[in-house]
Amino acid sequence: MTKSIFTILLALFFTACSKDSSEPDPVPNPEETMYFPPLTGTTWETKSISDLKWNQSAVQPLLDYLELKNSKSFIILVNGRIVLENYFNKHTATTNWYWASAGKTLTSTMTGIAQQEGLLNINNKVSDYLGTGWTSETLAQENQITCKHLLTMTSGIDDTSDEVDPEDLIYKADAGKRWAYHNVYVKLQDVVEKASGKTWKDYFNTKLRDKIGMDGNWVQLGVNSVYTSTTRSMARFGLLMLNKGKWDNTTILNESFFNEATATSQDINLGYGYLWWLNGKTSYHLPQSQLTFQGSVIPTGPSDMFMALGKNDQKIYVVPSKKMVIVRMGDAADDENLALSDFDKTLWQKINALYQ
Numbered sequence: 001m002t003k004s005i006f007t008i009l010l011a012l013f014f015t016a017c018s019k020d021s022s023e024p025d026p027v028p029n030p031e032e033t034m035y036f037p038p039l040t041g042t043t044w045e046t047k048s049i050s051d052l053k054w055n056q057s058a059v060q061p062l063l064d065y066l067e068l069k070n071s072k073s074f075i076i077l078v079n080g081r082i083v084l085e086n087y088f089n090k091h092t093a094t095t096n097w098y099w100a101s102a103g104k105t106l107t108s109t110m111t112g113i114a115q116q117e118g119l120l121n122i123n124n125k126v127s128d129y130l131g132t133g134w135t136s137e138t139l140a141q142e143n144q145i146t147c148k149h150l151l152t153m154t155s156g157i158d159d160t161s162d163e164v165d166p167e168d169l170i171y172k173a174d175a176g177k178r179w180a181y182h183n184v185y186v187k188l189q190d191v192v193e194k195a196s197g198k199t200w201k202d203y204f205n206t207k208l209r210d211k212i213g214m215d216g217n218w219v220q221l222g223v224n225s226v227y228t229s230t231t232r233s234m235a236r237f238g239l240l241m242l243n244k245g246k247w248d249n250t251t252i253l254n255e256s257f258f259n260e261a262t263a264t265s266q267d268i269n270l271g272y273g274y275l276w277w278l279n280g281k282t283s284y285h286l287p288q289s290q291l292t293f294q295g296s297v298i299p300t301g302p303s304d305m306f307m308a309l310g311k312n313d314q315k316i317y318v319v320p321s322k323k324m325v326i327v328r329m330g331d332a333a334d335d336e337n338l339a340l341s342d343f344d345k346t347l348w349q350k351i352n353a354l355y356q
Helices: 003-018 056-068 100-116 147-152 183-196 200-209 231-242 255-261 342-355
Strands: 071-078 081-087 217-221 224-229 306-310 314-319 324-330
Touching: 056 071, 056 081, 056 342, 071 231, 100 147, 100 183, 100 200, 100 224, 100 231, 100 255, 100 306, 100 314, 147 183, 183 200, 183 224, 200 217, 224 231, 231 314, 231 324
Parallel strands: none
Antiparallel strands: 071 081, 071 324, 217 224, 306 314, 314 324
């Protein structure tokens, strides 16, 4: 063996020996799977701020703001795992609280489930299920109103009254021609009852609540059927929607309806789907207003976010791009409001500080 070959081999030998055997060869990290908590019990995997490489110093200002603004609970999930879970003002993980209009998204989901089971078609007129005379409109006017119009808040019913008895459901415009935030959507619960032959509560519990491990109940408050549950149950529903209607590998709501529900549903309020609010559109309407506002519903929030928003700042934010679900329950942050408030804008500034 020549000296030059021997020198090369010796160098290779020492190079191999000097390598730290405790350090494995770098391999690509597989994408973290979505986690779904068990249907029963309190087990729920967590993920730390440090694991995510988020900004720990931004956590306390966020929590201070939430407490200052009358919050009762707050959860952040990433890939289904709990990153933050906090309770304020004597609220606990086992305390029920009302969803208010954030629960409209439950009605949307149940309508989609009933459709995928072949029990109804959202393009059919409401009177196909409830019979004629469910409004005080003429037969021709009433027959224009489909289930889809109720899902999109475009029934044309006069929104000056919140009541939903026939004498209170008065013609204002042709169906599909006017967007107005109105309680008439609740008639979809009657449609589902008629179509399924079951009570709304029983159908809901069987087809949604129990399949994803939620707790809670429907409570009648005036004309409104309002859902109440723990904060984690609200987060479970958000996680279902983050996963496009699937709970783990089980389809609860088919993806085609999910896609329709979380996309602009009409050309009047671009920030509205099937009872879901949509961020990142070029314009939107507010409840109790016929004005068009330019820009995104929550300009500080992610553009792909869709939202369940309820009176006095009940919130489910779903952000597909960040695989994130955020829930806030509590009293009104500032003044009483129907769904949207300035609280959303500032809250998202605080949330953004976690990972920017």
